[in-house]
Amino acid sequence: MTGEAATPAAQRSGPAVKLEHVSKSFDGRKVLDDVTFEIPAAKAFVLLGRSGTGKSVTLKHIIGLVQPDQGHVIVEGRDITQLDRRALSDIRKHMGFLFQNAALFDSMTVGDNVAFPMRRHTDLAEKEVRERAKQKLADVGLEREFDKMPADLSGGMKKRAGLARAMALDPSILLVDEPSAGLDPITASEIDDLLVQRKRGGTTLVVVTHNIPSARAIGDELALLHDGRIVARGTVEDLDRSDDPLVQAFMRSEGGG
Amino acid sequence: MHEHSLVDRVGAAVLSVLEFVGALATFGGRAIVDAFRPPFEVGEIVRHLYQFGMRSMPLILMSGFAIGVVLSMHTRATLARFGAEAMIPAGLAVALVRETGPLTAGLLVSGRVGAGIGAEIGAMRVTEQIDALEANAVDAFKFLAVTRVIACMIAMPLLTTMMNFAGIFGGYVAEAAVSGMSWQLYFERSFLYLAFSDLIPATLKTIVFGYLIAVVASYLGFTTSRGTEGVGEASTRSVVMASILIILSDVILVKIIFFFYPQVPA
Numbered sequence: 001m002t003g004e005a006a007t008p009a010a011q012r013s014g015p016a017v018k019l020e021h022v023s024k025s026f027d028g029r030k031v032l033d034d035v036t037f038e039i040p041a042a043k044a045f046v047l048l049g050r051s052g053t054g055k056s057v058t059l060k061h062i063i064g065l066v067q068p069d070q071g072h073v074i075v076e077g078r079d080i081t082q083l084d085r086r087a088l089s090d091i092r093k094h095m096g097f098l099f100q101n102a103a104l105f106d107s108m109t110v111g112d113n114v115a116f117p118m119r120r121h122t123d124l125a126e127k128e129v130r131e132r133a134k135q136k137l138a139d140v141g142l143e144r145e146f147d148k149m150p151a152d153l154s155g156g157m158k159k160r161a162g163l164a165r166a167m168a169l170d171p172s173i174l175l176v177d178e179p180s181a182g183l184d185p186i187t188a189s190e191i192d193d194l195l196v197q198r199k200r201g202g203t204t205l206v207v208v209t210h211n212i213p214s215a216r217a218i219g220d221e222l223a224l225l226h227d228g229r230i231v232a233r234g235t236v237e238d239l240d241r242s243d244d245p246l247v248q249a250f251m252r253s254e255g256g257g
Numbered sequence: 258m259h260e261h262s263l264v265d266r267v268g269a270a271v272l273s274v275l276e277f278v279g280a281l282a283t284f285g286g287r288a289i290v291d292a293f294r295p296p297f298e299v300g301e302i303v304r305h306l307y308q309f310g311m312r313s314m315p316l317i318l319m320s321g322f323a324i325g326v327v328l329s330m331h332t333r334a335t336l337a338r339f340g341a342e343a344m345i346p347a348g349l350a351v352a353l354v355r356e357t358g359p360l361t362a363g364l365l366v367s368g369r370v371g372a373g374i375g376a377e378i379g380a381m382r383v384t385e386q387i388d389a390l391e392a393n394a395v396d397a398f399k400f401l402a403v404t405r406v407i408a409c410m411i412a413m414p415l416l417t418t419m420m421n422f423a424g425i426f427g428g429y430v431a432e433a434a435v436s437g438m439s440w441q442l443y444f445e446r447s448f449l450y451l452a453f454s455d456l457i458p459a460t461l462k463t464i465v466f467g468y469l470i471a472v473v474a475s476y477l478g479f480t481t482s483r484g485t486e487g488v489g490e491a492s493t494r495s496v497v498m499a500s501i502l503i504i505l506s507d508v509i510l511v512k513i514i515f516f517f518y519p520q521v522p523a
Contacts, residue, residue, distance in 0.1 A: 065388050085396065092394040103389035106380075117393050165393075 014077055016041040016173055016204035017062055022071035023228075024057060031057050032068070033228035039221070041172075044195070044205035046219035048212075048250055053225045055208040056100055059175045062206060063097050064088045075173065093121050096171035100178050100208075102162030104150035110137065110161045111146035117168040136164040139194060141187065155182040163191065173204045180211045192217040212253055224250060284479075285472040288406045291399050298404045305408035309370045313416055320365055321358070321420035325427025328352060332428075333435065342436070346446035349428040354451060355459045358421040360507055363466035366413060367499035371474040374405055375495030378478025379488040387479070402475035406468060413467030414460045421460075454518040462510040469506060470499045 015038035024032040031054040039045040047055045060066040061073050064080045072079050075091055083091065104113050115133040118124055124132070137143050140160035150158055159182055166174060179195065180188035192214050199205050199218070209215050215222055216236050224232040224239070224247055232239060232247045239251050332348045378401055381387050390397040429443045474495035481487045 060388070063392050065391055089394040089396070092392060095392070097389070097392040099385050099389060099392075101385060103385040105386055105389065106384070107377075120393065120395060 014041075015039055015074070016043075016076060017045075017206060018072075018074040019058070019061065020072040020074065022058075022061060022068040022073060024054075024061070024066065024068050030228050032061070035071070035225075035228070035230055037223060037230060037233065039204055039206060041204050042199060042202045043220040044199050044207060044218045046215040046222045047206070047208045047225055048210070048215060048222055049225035051210075054228045055225055056177050058225070059097070059177055059206060059208055062173075062175055063092060063095055093169060094172045096166030096169065096174045098159070098163045098166040098174075098176045098179060100181070102150075102158040104153075104158055104161055104165070106150050108150075109146065110142065110148050110150060110153065113150065113161060114164045114168050117165065121169060133164075133168070136168055137161065139167070140164045141190065156184070156187060159183065160187070160191065163194075167198065171203065173206070174198060176205065176207045178209055178211075179207060180209065180214050188214060189217075212251060280480075281473065281476050284402075284476045285468070287398065288403050288468075288472055288475075291396075291403045292407055294399075296399075298400060301400060301404040302408050302411075305405050306412055308373075309366070309405075309408050310412035310415060313366060313369055313412070314419065316365055316369060317362060317416045317420045318423045320361065321423030322427035322430075324357060324361060324420075325349065325353065325424035325429075326431040328357065328424065329428035329431035333432070343446065345432060346425075346428065346438075346443045347450040350425055350447040350451050351455060353424040353428075354421050355455050356511075358424055359417050359459050359463045359466070360503070362413065362417040362420045363463055363470070363503040363507075364500055366409070366416060366467070367470045367503060368496050370409060370412075371470045371495040371499040372492045374409075374471060374474035375478045376488055376492035378402070378475055379481035379491035382479060382481045383484050383488060398479075402471075402479065405475055406471040409467035409471035410464045411467070413463040413470075417460050417463045458514040458518060462507070462514065465506055465510060466503050469502045470495075473499045473502060 018038040019035050022032055022035045023030065035054075035058065037045070047058060049055050057066055061068055062075060064073070064083070067081060071081075073081055076094065078087075078091060080088055080091060104110070105116065108116065111130065111133050114136050115129045118129045118132060119126075122129070134143055134146055137146055140163055142157060142160050142164065145153060145157065145161065150161070153161060159179070163176070163179060166176070174195070176195065179191050183191060188211065195205055195207065195218050199220075205218065207215070207218055219236060221233065221235060222239050223230050226246060232242055232244055234242075239247055242248065242251070328349050329345065332345050332352070333342065336342055336344055336348060378387075381401070387397045387401065390400055425444075425447050428447075429438070429440055432438050432443060433440070474491075477491040477495050477498070481491045483490075
């Protein structure tokens, strides 16, 4: 890789991400129960649901951080539950992940955090790496924070820096956990715009959010997770028309974060 | 019923210990295997070597000096009874190089470095930084654990050598204060009865100490749970367990050294 985007998602045939009958339990508690969905390339799939319903665990399945007890996770046509570490690592180079709490490396500056994937996985010269890292930070409004340590940032700034790091390699699949949590409405809207831009550029988005305005702005398809199962799925309009009380409660709530 | 539950509890405790030992051994074995597989993460190893080695130097040098002074005073008190004050430098050097230096260095490093490794990796676990490494297509085990194990194994014999020299110097200062012995004479007498078979195996055994410190602390860091409380516990347990393992392994290593280098009176 040289830092350019992986094969444009829109050019590939078949779904970018597919979960087939995925189930997962932790300490005897079923967190995901027979979850099945597929996400076409260059589309945005938004996972909604109350806290603790398995949304973040679903994202971690897609990048192979969690292995399912049952079922298959297929990413770019490959079943990642069957891959060895090296092959999984190769797939991950095409993916970006924004963690719920950003998970910035606290021993590195913000700039080094964003530069980290480029230094690891590209042959770019150091000067080029720094320039690209600065650009990624500028994309999320943090160009001035390049030399700061993560501990010196607010929660919202950490989140944006985490997003910049997730986008560092211009991934073909971007997994985003609560992108607007802790952000003011204007910044949240800017982040939404940035994600929509990425999607238009061919990136497949999988977004976990509680923020319904964000979900409406970003999502091509929305799914509602409840008790580990997908209880509703469709476009924004489909879910708006749903007469399921839970779906209605979600779609009518306009609260952020 | 009561007896049954007691047996159950003892059995569960034994199984838990065996499970822990098995997991730790697997972790340590994987560290050795992965150390020989690319990528070698040289930059991280050098960074940790600086952290563990250079930053431990003041502690090691000061402790070594103080131990040398104390050992010199004890040795003088003992040897003076037999009119063998001239043997003080040699006695102190042999005691330091063979056992006191390596063991003390090991215990000091387990306190300073082991606690740091346990806390740092533990904090990375609970804040999802380890997951973030994996998500960035980096082998977190190799990046975090293997590099620290290698750095610790390299740093330990170097720190032990420094401690030995600081101890000999401390012994000289104490001796010079009492008897006015010159540095040149003290140095010559220190090494009069010191053979390579005293120095090399005893120093090299600290490579094992370094391995144990880093493996135990990294394992406890990787398996941290329960937030900041878990991080503190990982740090404390790293020091306690590494110290115990250093002392226990020292018994075995000394036995092995004696097997290969039988101690014959000079």
